[in-house]
Amino acid sequence: MQYTQTFIQVGLLAVVAFIGIGFTFALPTPRHHLKAKSVVYARWFLFSSWLVVAFQGLAQNGYGNIGLPGVYGAATLSAYLLLMSVNKRYGHEIARIKKYAAALHIVILIGVTLVLKFAQYQPWLAHALALSSIAFPVWLAQKRVQQSLNKETFGSRLLYSVLWLVLLMVLVAVPVYLGNIAPQSPYHLTATFALILVIMLTFMLSFAANILQSLLVKLHSLVHTDPLTGAKNRYFFYETAPKLSAHARRNNEVLSVVACDIDHFKSVNDEHGHVVGDIALKRFCEIIQEQLRLEDTLIRMGGEEFLILSPQCDGEQARLMAERLRETISETKITARDVTISLTASFGVIEMPDNADLLSAVKHADLALFDAKAKGRNQVIMV
Numbered sequence: 001m002q003y004t005q006t007f008i009q010v011g012l013l014a015v016v017a018f019i020g021i022g023f024t025f026a027l028p029t030p031r032h033h034l035k036a037k038s039v040v041y042a043r044w045f046l047f048s049s050w051l052v053v054a055f056q057g058l059a060q061n062g063y064g065n066i067g068l069p070g071v072y073g074a075a076t077l078s079a080y081l082l083l084m085s086v087n088k089r090y091g092h093e094i095a096r097i098k099k100y101a102a103a104l105h106i107v108i109l110i111g112v113t114l115v116l117k118f119a120q121y122q123p124w125l126a127h128a129l130a131l132s133s134i135a136f137p138v139w140l141a142q143k144r145v146q147q148s149l150n151k152e153t154f155g156s157r158l159l160y161s162v163l164w165l166v167l168l169m170v171l172v173a174v175p176v177y178l179g180n181i182a183p184q185s186p187y188h189l190t191a192t193f194a195l196i197l198v199i200m201l202t203f204m205l206s207f208a209a210n211i212l213q214s215l216l217v218k219l220h221s222l223v224h225t226d227p228l229t230g231a232k233n234r235y236f237f238y239e240t241a242p243k244l245s246a247h248a249r250r251n252n253e254v255l256s257v258v259a260c261d262i263d264h265f266k267s268v269n270d271e272h273g274h275v276v277g278d279i280a281l282k283r284f285c286e287i288i289q290e291q292l293r294l295e296d297t298l299i300r301m302g303g304e305e306f307l308i309l310s311p312q313c314d315g316e317q318a319r320l321m322a323e324r325l326r327e328t329i330s331e332t333k334i335t336a337r338d339v340t341i342s343l344t345a346s347f348g349v350i351e352m353p354d355n356a357d358l359l360s361a362v363k364h365a366d367l368a369l370f371d372a373k374a375k376g377r378n379q380v381i382m383v
């Protein structure tokens with residue numbers, strides 16, 4: 001009966017652990033090398049959590065000499081693997097000396113437990129030692145998550161709550177439980193099984209939520225970014241620009257719009273080919289980005305047409321900025337694939353009038369740009 005119960009619980013937890021491990025393979029690997037390592041530690045954490053119940057089963061079935069040190073060793077190792085996984089996930093490098101200290105801690109813990117066991121000390125002494133050892137790395141992991149909580153991702157909040165729960169259980173609930181139920185009772189195994197199952201499942205969930213959340217952030221940025229030039233794209237304009245103008249209106253702030261178009265860009269493609277044209281476009285955007293303030297946004301509306309949204313910048317300041325950009329572009333030589341080319345660009349500038357909508361301001365900036373083209377290009381015209 002005892003064996004059957006042990007076998008079922010250890011087997012069930014093995015299934016959960018291996019589903020969890022398989023699940024980490026299915027998750028997309030983070031590109032950052034530290035974050036990628038966190039997945040490896042997560043796998044080992046799930047495996048060593050399973051080892052805790054396996055050793056508990058051994059102890060329960062008369063192999064206390066192997067089982068108990070195994071439980072304490074595997075539980076402390078799990079806590080450290082959890083700490084490593086959390087630290088790597090949040091991009092924190094761990095010094096080699098700290099890794100040795102953790103390994104030493106586990107070895108000493110197993111040694112002391114064996115001594116206590118063979119010296120026939122009270123079992124609660126070994127339990128208390130092991131529990132307090134587990135609490136330390138869990139507390140460190142919890143602090144690490146707390147530092148990143150200002151990012152407010154769902155996965156971080158979930159992981160933080162789980163770590164709090166584990167700490168509370170380790171420090172309060174489990175000692176109370178150990179003190180009230182005989183160590184040889186089969187309930188010990190069931191309680192350990194239930195506790196580890198909850199920790200494993202919530203850890204897997206928070207880990208996946210964390211990774212999915214960062215993928216969403218990346219996806220959001222990709223959807224709004226032009227892959228060739230790195231400037232924002234039309235989707236960004238339609239989604240963000242109305243918010244920007246509403247914000248300016250509500251706070252009585254000025255907002256200027258600069259429309260910009262490269263002159264005779266077709267001839268660059270025709271003379272040197274599309275690859276050189278692409279490099280020139282990329283370089284053109286870099287030159288502009290270098291000149292803009294952090295608050296200004298460069299948007300590629302299509303082809304070689306761009307918009308610059310400039311909050312807290314009045315018409316005259318925007319005109320001066322466009323003039324500076326025009327000058328820099330015309331003076332900069334662009335080298336692409338052994339050819340050196342010079343570009344010029346035309347600009348239309350408008351300060352968004354009070355109570356006007358942004359789309360009509362863009363339309364007027366475009367009209368000023370056409371005017372600049374008609375008047376001979378390489379110039380700035382303000383509405």
Ligand SMILES: Nc1nc2c(ncn2[C@@H]2O[C@H](COP(=O)(O)OP(=O)(O)OP(=O)(O)O)[C@@H](O)[C@H]2O)c(=O)[nH]1
Pocket residue numbers: 228261262263264265266267269273274275276277278281302303304373377
């Ligand atoms: N290489 C490259 N060329 C592009 C890209 N997008 C648009 N173009 C080219 O940009 C050129 C735009 O040509 P036009 O609209 O005639 O304008 P333009 O030659 O710049 O003349 P003006 O605007 O009147 O001064 C076309 O040849 C397009 O093929 C791109 O992503 N890469």
